[in-house]
Amino acid sequence: MQSNFDDFDRRILAELQKDATLTADQLSERVGLSRNACWRRMKILEDAGVIRKRVALLDPVKAGCPLTAIVNIRTNQHDSDWMTRFQAAVRSMPEITGAYRMTGDLDYVLRVRVADMAGYDAFYKCLIGKVAVSDISASFVMEEIKDSTALPI
Amino acid sequence: MQSNFDDFDRRILAELQKDATLTADQLSERVGLSRNACWRRMKILEDAGVIRKRVALLDPVKAGCPLTAIVNIRTNQHDSDWMTRFQAAVRSMPEITGAYRMTGDLDYVLRVRVADMAGYDAFYKCLIGKVAVSDISASFVMEEIKDSTALPI
DNA sequence: TATGAAAAACCACGATG
DNA sequence: CATCGTGGTTTTTCATA
Secondary structure (H helix, E strand, C coil): CCCCCCHHHHHHHHHHHHCCCCCHHHHHHHHCCCHHHHHHHHHHHHHCCCEEEEEEEECCCCCCCCEEEEEEEECCCCCHHHHHHHHHHHHHCCCEEEEEEECCCCEEEEEEEECCHHHHHHHHHHHHHHCCCCEEEEEEEEEEEEECCCCCC | CCCCCCHHHHHHHHHHHHCCCCCHHHHHHHHCCCHHHHHHHHHHHHHCCCEEEEEEEECCCCCCCCEEEEEEEECCCCCHHHHHHHHHHHHHCCCEEEEEEECCCCEEEEEEEECCHHHHHHHHHHHHHHCCCCEEEEEEEEEEEEECCCCCC
16 A cells, blocks of 8 residues: 555645645546545545544644744763663653654754743753753744644645 | 643643544543534644644655654855745755754755655756755664654643 | 534623622 | 523535435
8 A cells, every 4th residue: 555646646645735625526626536436545545544634733823822942952871771761751841843853863953932031941850850851951942934744745 | 722721621732633533522522521622622732833734644655755864954145035945945856844944044854755765866967956065964763663643741 | 515513602691700 | 781502504524325
């Protein structure tokens, strides 16, 4: 099954990544298939897990999280116990909207959303209270040029 | 009207950030309000732009973009012409799913989604063909510990 | 293409605090 | 007097036959 989409699938996915409220009817216009064909393909893509879910995206400013930080973390202990605790900490903190273990095995990058600098400070204290890190440094986003959930398909 | 949510609004937003397909009925169960009260608040939050849109999220592996790169870019020219061209380049490249100008005014961070290393190489060549950068370095994501679109509310 | 069931998209009234 | 809940209506979409 996996990854053999045709152009129709790709167009369906592209549209739904922009707007998941489209009805099968509206989709069919944009994609160039009948309503039912669209609906069937959509269902297949959902059942196959290509479409993971549909979510609402909020305005960060209006939702009260206008400040984004990119946090670089380095550890010197790469035992599995530390990693488990780190993962648990990451999952428990909703301010962390992205957490990536990078090539090199010692480096992590976080994307953190907070209200302001005070919010970041509180986050920082909370984090280092949960796990030990040998080095941590944050940069702050001055301007969000692009922030998309759409994968290139 | 801006940012005075009460707990009900927050719970509605939290639920819709997890699953935007919930009906007003289902929402009402989880939030503890009547169907119509939920619907009314949802509409207000939409009209106010707190809810920006609803989108489908794809599985990166199944959609054929399993490799994520974090790209650090430095420039020495901060004239507005360079910035305009850089922004245009960023917007024109769908592989770039995030682009942030960081504190310091010379540094940019990109999040890039590609199929594999060959895909990254093609992306890299394309990017440097469009804008001049004085320094560019990529790290690759070994493990995605968390990747969420939900803001902490 | 047709169709029954469901949900969306509203409106209106009376109650509540 | 905002906002709740209840209970309606009409229209649209779903999900299949």
